[in-house]
Amino acid sequence: MTDATEIPGFHAIVPAGGAGTRLWPLSRRDHPKFLLDLTGTGRTLLQSTWDRLVPLAGPRGVVVVTGTAHERAVRDQLPGLGEDALLAEPSGRESMAAIGLAAALLRERHGDVVVGSFAADHVVRDRAAFETAVREAEEAARAGYVATLGIAPDHPSTAFGYIRSGEPLGLPGAPSVRHVLGFTEKPDAATAAAYLATGAYRWNAGMFVVRAEVLLGHLERLQPTLHEGLVALARAWDTPERAEVLERTWPRLTRIAIDHAVAEPVAAEGGVAVVPADLGWDDVGDWRSLAGLLPPGADGARVLGDAADALVRAADGALVVPAAGRLVAVLGLPDVVVVDTPDAVLVTTRERAQELKAVVDAVPDRLR
Amino acid sequence: MTDATEIPGFHAIVPAGGAGTRLWPLSRRDHPKFLLDLTGTGRTLLQSTWDRLVPLAGPRGVVVVTGTAHERAVRDQLPGLGEDALLAEPSGRESMAAIGLAAALLRERHGDVVVGSFAADHVVRDRAAFETAVREAEEAARAGYVATLGIAPDHPSTAFGYIRSGEPLGLPGAPSVRHVLGFTEKPDAATAAAYLATGAYRWNAGMFVVRAEVLLGHLERLQPTLHEGLVALARAWDTPERAEVLERTWPRLTRIAIDHAVAEPVAAEGGVAVVPADLGWDDVGDWRSLAGLLPPGADGARVLGDAADALVRAADGALVVPAAGRLVAVLGLPDVVVVDTPDAVLVTTRERAQELKAVVDAVPDRLR
Structure with a gap:
């Protein structure tokens, strides 16, 4: 069930980045995954992310952090995004810098609000479940935790990290929330199967909900230099000094993922909570994963695009993406x-899709 | 060894037709196989056919029979073709009409010459062996036989008809020529293997060498109506009446292949001879056959076109035809x-290549 009201004081941060390698040739360095409609709904992944966050945070409560190269495209796709709600990074400095800058800026602007970070290039098919989970996460965040959404695994994936959950937190407004005992790196197949057998592991979708003050407090303690730079930047952001401080500070920010900078060490201290969530989530990490998201047609093939441009015979489970207006015939x-x-056509298999980076590395630069 | 001199009074007939279905999407209805460079030599199949016939027949001794739709393209590709040496058919009436018209016309123009018929869309890699074989066939033709070139089979192909050879003819100038006991339809695999085991069977490449008078004599006896139409047409061809006679006669010509009209019944009468020939011949009947003609690259793939446009990983034996100037990446x-x-891309396997017609039948008309 969807609660239609916004969560008071809740702000959503949307990191919009990525190299676009694993969905090449549709995604490119300067046209990454989040700018694409990968589900055939008519909305890009970025737009769908916006669509599911606005009911929770309101249109004025969503901030997008992206590279300067994508600023124009993001504005075009999100006409409702506030003038001051797009934070353009001069260069990619990993997720902690992106999310930390947004959190510090939101604290400057609004005080100790709850912030939630949600990648711009994931798919969430069950929007009601998403809203319920975020509301529970927000309760845990108010209680001082770094809350994360833990996705119910439906197969022993080796493509995701896992969250190991412990005892329930016992919060009245968030009954299903549990302590996080730890995070894991992407496991091998046997380990992943063992994780699933315990019932205690969930996929780490990189969605974090936390009070800005709590997040920045952890950061100050664990990554003091990075914290100092982000706070200085946040203070200058809405002033004439922004450009100057950005130029001076940005290139020296520590490159680190939020998982390594905060989530893992804080979990070890008992400060992270997980909201079990069954969202129909996928990170659309490669073509195999995308194939799983599309419904099969009468010929057994999945088509992303105009089905009239795909002619498939004897190729059950094929994924065809006719994105050039040409006929794609498969026999x-x-x-x-x-x-x-x-300007490029890729032919591979679902099984091989994870190895695509090796191909893209060999592609001429103009086609990357 | 190549004998560099022309064969006196020898004329080559080149039927240039075909629907282009089995090499779709490179070949199309109005851009059939013979107009394509399928071997990466820089010469189309038609041009290569010309190149290997001119040393035998001279540039003035080659006649091309093609559809009116391809007249311009044939002229463009063969600037050396004589003004009166292109016979344009208003519509396709099968090979007997095409070859019979050319033979009748050559008899009108030159008397009882020896004519040889060679399809415009086959590959012959050993030109010296071809010349030797044609010279032997010409000897047999002078002796009154319908002579055909019988290709040494290197595998039990089910894609070709077979020629069953008998005793040597005993002609002094053509020692290897034998009687033909019969022709077969394309056999199944077991039958083809049995054929090969006997050593007496050779592939029927549809190449015939025969005196015009002999061919037309057989035709008069076996297909009198067709003969009558062709002779009337040949008489009118070089006169102002050509268009009128063509319009009246052409649509009523019997549709029949030269194999069925002449070669098979005459073989049963003992009138056909075969020249055993090992020519590096192929009819490039489908993509599998073409793949076998191209040398593999360092990555194990065969590329017809610019190798820089093909990026192949872990796909030994792949055939890539980048004919749109785009990168084709295979993993x-x-x-x-x-x-x-x-305007179209085909993805299939060598194994499935023979089934391509089913796909082309489903392709929108504008792409056929």
Whole structure:
């Protein structure tokens, strides 16, 4: 059930980055995954992220952090995004800098609000479950925890990190929330299967909900230099000094992921909580993952794009992406992946999709 | 060894037709196989056919029979073709009409010459062996036989008809020529293997060498109506009446292949001879056949086109045809076939290539 009201004082941070390697040739360095409609809904991943956050944070409560190269595209796709709600990074400095800057700026502007960080390039099919989970996470955040959403695994994936959950927190407004005992790196297949057997592990989707003051407090303690730079930047952001401070500070910010900077060490101290969530979530990490998100057609193939541009025979489980207005004909080859764009076509299999980076590394620079 | 002199009074007939279905999407209805460079030599199949016939027949001794739709393209590709040496058919009436018209016309123009018929869309890699074989066939033709070139089979192909050879003819100038006991339809695999085991069977490449008078004599006896139409047409061809006679006669010509009209019944009468020939011949009947003609690159893939446009990983035996100036990237999928053209891309396997017609039948008309 969806509660239609906004969460008072809740702000959503949307890091919008990524190299676009694993969904090449549809995604490119300067046209990454979050700018694409990968579900055939008519909305890009960024727009869908916006659509599911606005009911919780309100249109004025969403902040997007992206590279300067994508500023124009983000504005075009999100006409409702506030003038001062797009934070443009001069260069990528990993997720802790992006989220930390936004959290510090929101604290400058609004005081000790609860912030939630949600990547711009994930798919969430069950929006009601998402809203329920975020509301519970917000309760845990108010209680001082770094709260994260833990996705119910439906297979022993080796593509995601896992969250190991412990005892329930016992919060009245968030009955399902549990302590986090630790985070894991992406496991091998046997380890992943063992995780699933225990019932205690959930996928780490990188969604964090936390009071700005709590997050920045952890950061001050664990990454003091990074904290100092971000706080200085946040103070200058809404002043004429922004450009100057940005130029001086940004290139020296520590490059570190929020998982390593905060989530893992704080979990070890007992400060992280997990909200079990079954969201129909996927990070659309590669073509295999995308194939799983699309419904099969009468010919057994999945098509992202105009089905009239795909002619498939004897290729059950094929994924065809006709993105160049040309006909893509497939004969034989179950589970083949064909991605057709105006300047490059990729032919591979679902099984091989994870190895795509090796191909993209060999592609001429102009096509990356 | 190549004998560099022309064969006196020898004329070559080149039927240039075909629907282009089995090499779709590179070949199309109005851009059939013979107009394509399928071997990466820089010469189209038609041009290569010309190149190997001119040393035998001279540039003035080659006649091309093609559809009116391809007249311009043939002229463009063969600037040396004589003004009166292109016979344009208003519509396709099968090979007997095409070859019979040319033979009748050559008899009108030159008397009882020896004519040889060679399809415009086959590959012959050993030109010296071809010349030797044609010279032997010409000897047999002078002796009154319908002579055909019988290709030494290197595998039990089910894609070709077979020629069953008998005793040597005993002609002094053509020692290897034998009687033909019969022709077969394309056999199944077991039958083809049995054929090979006997050593008496050779592939029927549809190449016939025969005196015009002999061919037309057989035709008069076996297909009198067709003969009558062709002779009337040949008489009118070089006169102001050509258009009128063509319009009246052409649509009523019997549709029949030269194999059925002449070669098979005459073989049963003992009138056909075969020249055993090992020519590096292929009819490039489908993508699998083409793949076998191209040398593999360092990555194990065959590329027809600019190798820089093909990026292949872990796909030994792949055939990539980048014919749209775009990058074709293949990851995994040994033996895959990828043919990239400006308005359609085909992805299939060597194994499935023979089933391509079913796909082309479903392709929108504008792309056929």
